[in-house]
Amino acid sequence: MSKLVADLAGGCLLLPLLVLVVAVVTGQDGHAIDLDAVLNGISGAHLLGTDALGRDVLARLSEGLQLSLLVGLTVVLFGSMVGISIGMLAGWTGGWVDALLMRVADIVLSFPGILLAIALAAMLGPGIDNLVMALVAVGWVGFARLSRSQVLSFKSVPFVEAAIANGSGVPYIAVRHLLPNIAAPLLVEASFGLAAVIIGEAGLSFLGVGVQSPEASLGTMIREGTSLMLVSPSLVVWPGLVLFSLVMAVNLLGDALRDKLDVRMDCK
Secondary structure, three states, rough: HHHOOOHHHHHHHHHHHOOOOHHHHHHOOOOOOOOOOOOOOOOOOOOOOOOOOOOHHHHHHHHHHHHHHHHHHHHHHHHHHHHOOOOOOOHHHHHHHHHHHHHHHHHOOOOOHHHHHHHHHHHHHOOOHHHHHHHHHHHHHHHHHHHHHHHHHOOHHHHHHHHHOOOOHHHHHHHHHHHHHHHHHHHHHHHHHHHHHHHHHHHHHHHHOOOOOOOOOOOHHHHHHHHHOOOOOHHHHHHHHHHHHHHHHHHHHHHHHHHOOHHHHHOO
């Protein structure tokens, strides 16, 4: 089953990879405005046509795809660092520290994630840096809850108790014993989190509180193309297809990782 899922993920990755490779080969500038080539169709000079300002759609797709991946990986990196640190601290310390940190996590979870991200991004203002901070503020909770539950299950295992009895410090135990043993579920969580962040970035950019023009984003490209749907529907179709393919590929890779790394699946 995991091989089939991996094959499907590879098929979904084909379109984003093709966009990146062909955009490099053609060498078009996604920011170059050509008012003489407004809303041109497919041609040798512009393989996917041009937008309302005469900019090459393929080049902007490539730039938007790269930005989505950059934002996604950055948010997952910092969100996982914050969440894992908080979760491990809560699980290891217990008591009022655990209760306080988990109540904060519950408060964040009580709001719909996308609405909370919209509110934070609107307060911070548009821009990539603020977008990343807003998504990190929402995305750390899953890592915190998962790492806490994993630490609670490993606190009483013999090799951790032996390390404590040997006088090892908490940082050493966390890095040497706990993290390697809880890495697999956290990796799966990161893969699904990456897909959620990519959708979140596109959604916030579509609503105008994320990436701003002239920077290319799949979300901003869809927003700009909605007013021209009857004239040039490809301005919405292409970024939508690329976004769908990318998110589907990441989700399928997460499924394949879960099937591969989950020991319980091997026992069935």
